Amino acid sequence: MRQTTKARHTLGIRGQLMWFLCFICLFLLGLFWLLSTQLLEPLYTKHIETQLTNQADSIVERLDDAIAEGKVLSSWSFGQLAVNSDFFDKLTLELYTKGTLNSFCVDISDTTLHTIYKIENQSFCNLHGTYLSDSANNDKIIATALAMRRKCRSMGSFVQTLNPPRLSGSAQLLVGRTTADGSYTVLVTTSLVHVAEAGKVLSTLLPLAAALIFGFAMSAAWLFSEWFTKPLRQLSSAARQMALGNYAVQVDNRRNDELGDLARDFNHMAEEVQHAVQMQRDLLANVSHDLRTPLTLIKGYAETVRDLTGDDKAHRDEQMNIIVDEADRLTALVSSVMELSKVTSGTYKCERVHFDMGQLCDEVSERYDAVCAQNGWQLQLELPEEDLPVYADPDMMQRALHNLLGNAMHHIGKDGIFILRAFRCTEGVRVEVEDHGPGIAAADLPYIFDRYYRSRSDAGKQGTGLGLSITKAIFQQHSFRFGVQSTVGKGTTFWFVMSDLPYVDDFEGK
Structure with a gap:
């Protein structure tokens, strides 16, 4: 199955990326080929047509203005043509200096369809054919010119491509216009040879x-x-190493992009997994040790009762009490482990309701009256006169308070005072449990809520070592902020903040 999956993904991300870039490259090359060979000529022709149209319109506009001013532009007398030289000289100058075309021909004819004025500013004109020497082609040219003049006079305006009269020539574009009174027709042509040559060059290159x-x-x-x-690939290799049990693996995270973020997240995950695995090993080792001790005592005292002190009631009762106490220790330890497992796995579901946290603190504090009176301790309850509405699971909150108060009793100071207080804050309600004991070293604070963690000052003290871990899991299920503040020699304060809103954002709770 592993080989089949690997073969199925032989292409990999690198191969897929190569195929994608190959496709993009081919697509862009094809698009460039389409634009340069297929669309270049029509786009260029359209551009030339626009320039020719503007040129023809400007000439017609000048003719219309001159006619409106009463100027005589041309006349015939005894078969001889007379033109207004001043006007056409100025027109020629404007076309050469202000025109948009570098190569063009202009043909202006009157109602007799004879040319009264023309400009030839290109090597060869399909309309006039000045440089043709054979009479056959000259006849074609003359016929073409007459046909275009007639067409212009009948249609008023048109655009047409003129094919060359011989194989070596090039096609030309022609635009025809007529003056407003119909007295003159204007034909303007230019060569399309440049776009054809450009297309051939591009096709070659x-x-x-x-x-x-x-x-x-x-x-x-x-x-x-x-x-x-x-x-x-580094992440994949590191993941395989983690699967083999190497949780200390790290990957390069020097990139400042999403892959760098992924590498940093992977390294953080590896560190957390390594820490969790180590804590799990420590938990198993510590629980095994704590189980072994009472089991050994129970077995030893049970054998003693059986073999030696069965008839001595005083010794038998003393040893049976030890067996009962050790059995209770085993029960408490097993119960704590099961409770921690259920809370962290989500088996215990939060049944959130609205209730008064001040009332819950008051009820919990009453449970400690007897133990405080017996040991000469004092539990101070500090609550405001107003209600403290919260939205949480009251049974879980009660369990958390008992864990924190029990932890405070185990570290109670010489004054015998520990404090439970609750008050309003900007986020809702803040609850604090304070003791005046030896405090917690700064090096131990980050790990105080870890499973079975005991600071050096707790060495040898009774307890399962799981109470704060259970409390942490309860707060995380509620998405409550929590923490601890401590000063060595002065005491410790555990705190958590509750919300009175039905929905809160998940928070890491550290």
Whole structure:
């Protein structure tokens, strides 16, 4: 099954990335080829058409203005043509200096369809054919010019492509316009040879350029995929090492991107898993040790009662009391372990309700009157006169208070006073349990809520060592903030903050 899964994913992220970049490169090359070979000519022709149209419209506008001013632009007398030289000279100057086209021809004709004025600013014109020497092509040119003039006079305006009269020529674009009174027709042409030549050049160079670009892109993609997937391969290798039990593994997290964040999160996870595994081992070792001691005592005293002190009632009762006490220790330890397991696994579900935390603190404090009177201790209850509404599981909160108060009694100071207080704060209600005992060293504070953790000052004291771990699990289920403050030689204060809202955001609770 493992080999099948591995074979199924042989391509990997690097291969998928290479295929993706290859597809993008081919797509861009195909798009460039489409634009340069298929769309270049129509786009260029459209651009030339716009320039020709503007040129023709400007000429017609000048003619219309001159006619409106009463100027005589041309006349025929005894078959001889006379034109207004001043007007057309100025028009020529404007076309050369202010025109948008560098290569063009202009043909202006009157109602007789004869040319009264023309400009030839290109090597060859399909409309005029000045440089043709054979009569056959000249006849074609003359017929073309007459046909375009007639078409312009009948249609008023049009755009047409003029094919060359010979194989060596090039196509030209023609725009025709007519003056407002119909007296003159204006034809403007320009060559399309540039776009044809550009298309041929691009068609020649494109395969070579595409091969070079594709080769460079694939090389860059290979290097990029190597750089991009390296941290992923490191994470995969580290995950396999963790699966084999090496929880001290770490990966490089120097990148300042999402992969760097993933590496840092992995390292943090590895540290937490290593810490959890170590705590689990310590828990098993400590519980095993604590189980072994009372079991040994129970067995030893039971054998003594059986073999030696069966008839001595005083000794028998003393030894039976020891057996009962050790059995109670075993019961408490097993109960704490089971309770911790149920709370941390989520078997115990929070049944949240609205209640008064001040009333719950008052009820819990009454349970300690007898033990305080017996030992000469004093539990001070500090509550405000107002209600302290909260939204939580009252049974779990009661258990947490008992754990914290029991912990305070185990570390009670020489004054014999420990304090339970609750008061309002900005987040809801803050509850504190304070003792005046020896305090907790700063090095022990970060681990005080860990399972079975005991600070050096707790060595040899009674208790299962799981009460604070159970309390921590209860607070985490409620998403309450909690913590501890301590000063060596002055005492310790455990605190937690409760909310009166039905819904709160999950909080890590450290």
